[in-house]
Amino acid sequence: MPVGVDRRKGWWGVRYLGSVCDQAGFRFDPTPSDGDVYSLDGQIFMTTTLSVFVQVKCTSRPITRARSYRIRPGWRRNWERLDLPGYFVVVSVPPDTTDWMEHSSKPWTTVLKSAAFWTRIDPLPPDRKSITVKASDRLTVDTLDLWSADLRARAAAYGFGGGTA
DSSP: OOOOHHHHHHHHHHHHHHHHHHHHTOEEEEOOTTOOTTSOOEEEESSSSOEEEEEEEEESSOOOSOEEEEOOHHHHHHHTTOSSOEEEEEEEOOSSGGGSEEEOSSTTOEEEOOEEEEEEOOSOOTTOOEEEEOTTOBOOHHHHHHHHHHHHHHHHHHTOOOOOO
């Protein structure tokens, strides 16, 4: 028996992010299903030794403007422990699960009907109650290159080694 839509959306969001990482050539290690006890759904290895952490949410509402999400106390506690960059990603899918993918009769053609948007979750000011994702901050392969550069700069400031890509 299939699981509910909310659980499928959770899985879809994490796997969609993984697909973007695959396309960009970065290794994505997701937290096991329903195991994001640290308020993080996975990490993206930008080098052999350094990674960024990611919290993923999935919604069936299109992201056409800035959208805010209330920061839960558990999220805050875990995010404040991050030494290296962390990001909040929202994946948007159509409301009907049958519309999430289009399977074309053409070879090599399957279209994922999703989009992802992001914002940085650190540093997190202590008085901030919500986090905002802007429609202009679309997650693409280029975003991961930006995150990688950000990670390397932050790691160098802390004196961490960078490993190789």
